[in-house]
Amino acid sequence: MAEKRRSGGSGILSDSKPAKPETDAEFLSQAGVGVLLRGALLKLVEARSEDPIGFLADHFGNLASESENGASGCGDGDQGNSTEEHQQMTRALWHLRLAHHSQRSAFNNNVRIAYELLVQTRERRRMGGGVRGKIYAELLHCLCCELEVPESTAAPLLCRIQCHDHEAVPFELFRQGVLTCAVFSDYVRKSQSLYAAVCPCPETPAVRALCQAVLGALGDALDTSHCADSAHYLEASAKIAPCKLAEAMAMAHNPGDTQTGPTMEPQEFEEAAAALFIARVRLMS
Numbered sequence: 001m002a003e004k005r006r007s008g009g010s011g012i013l014s015d016s017k018p019a020k021p022e023t024d025a026e027f028l029s030q031a032g033v034g035v036l037l038r039g040a041l042l043k044l045v046e047a048r049s050e051d052p053i054g055f056l057a058d059h060f061g062n063l064a065s066e067s068e069n070g071a072s073g074c075g076d077g078d079q080g081n082s083t084e085e086h087q088q089m090t091r092a093l094w095h096l097r098l099a100h101h102s103q104r105s106a107f108n109n110n111v112r113i114a115y116e117l118l119v120q121t122r123e124r125r126r127m128g129g130g131v132r133g134k135i136y137a138e139l140l141h142c143l144c145c146e147l148e149v150p151e152s153t154a155a156p157l158l159c160r161i162q163c164h165d166h167e168a169v170p171f172e173l174f175r176q177g178v179l180t181c182a183v184f185s186d187y188v189r190k191s192q193s194l195y196a197a198v199c200p201c202p203e204t205p206a207v208r209a210l211c212q213a214v215l216g217a218l219g220d221a222l223d224t225s226h227c228a229d230s231a232h233y234l235e236a237s238a239k240i241a242p243c244k245l246a247e248a249m250a251m252a253h254n255p256g257d258t259q260t261g262p263t264m265e266p267q268e269f270e271e272a273a274a275a276l277f278i279a280r281v282r283l284m285s
Contacts (some may be wrong), residue, residue: 040060133163157277
């Protein structure tokens with residue numbers, strides 16, 4: 001009788017639950033751990049993060065968030081749509097931070113993933129087309145913040161490349177906008193370094209004549225780049241250092257000005273340098 005019950009019980013269990021793995025290897029295979037680890041390591045190699053442990057923690061946290069969102073879904077109505085858009089925006093930004101824009105293949109792949117995430121929102125599935133212009137603008141704003149571009153410096157660029165809220169943004173336009181913001185963040189850091197090079201000490205602002213000479217040299221370098229790709233403007237900005245920078249400073253240097261002449265604050269220099277870049281960004285449509 002006991003044997004019969006065991007036989008019957010085992011038959012019921014076999015229909016409702018998969019067989020329990022007998023070995024560690026079987027457990028890992030059944031749980032898909034190998035695939036998860038392989039994917040995580042490939043992403044780590046692609047991103048070449050300076051903090052591998054932190055990167056992997058973020059990666060698995062992102063996967064867990066995706067799994068939870070997929071299982072629970074979103075609420076109904078506008079609140080549900082807003083929650084879903086926020087979640088997809090967070091995931092898209094995470095992918096955009098994985099690879100530097102100089103790693104062009106990996107960067108473009110991550111941009112594609114981010115775009116697909118934003119297209120997959122409930123509203124986009126219902127309406128069709130690309131990413132909504134409002135979401136695109138929000139993404140670029142958040143990206144500039146995460147890349148540590150000051151808001152006042154980024155605002156003119158965002159005004160130049162954003163779309164109308166109701167517009168559907170195709171992938172190539174999306175990719176170019178993201179690339180422009182990524183390159184711009186590096187360019188701003190280079191301009192900050194240029195200011196530091198002409199500033200005698202951190203406690204006092206730099207001489208205006210020297211700053212204007214450097215800005216002029218920077219503008220000339222940007223004009224030598226005839227390619228519409230904003231990445232070439234970043235390359236051009238590097239051409240003025242160190243010999244071009246020294247030449248510009250020597251031509252503008254007046255010993256009397258270093259003590260009594262007008263000066264330029266770092267924020268003014270940064271915004272002037274940013275304006276040189278922004279003026280050369282092609283309007284996208």
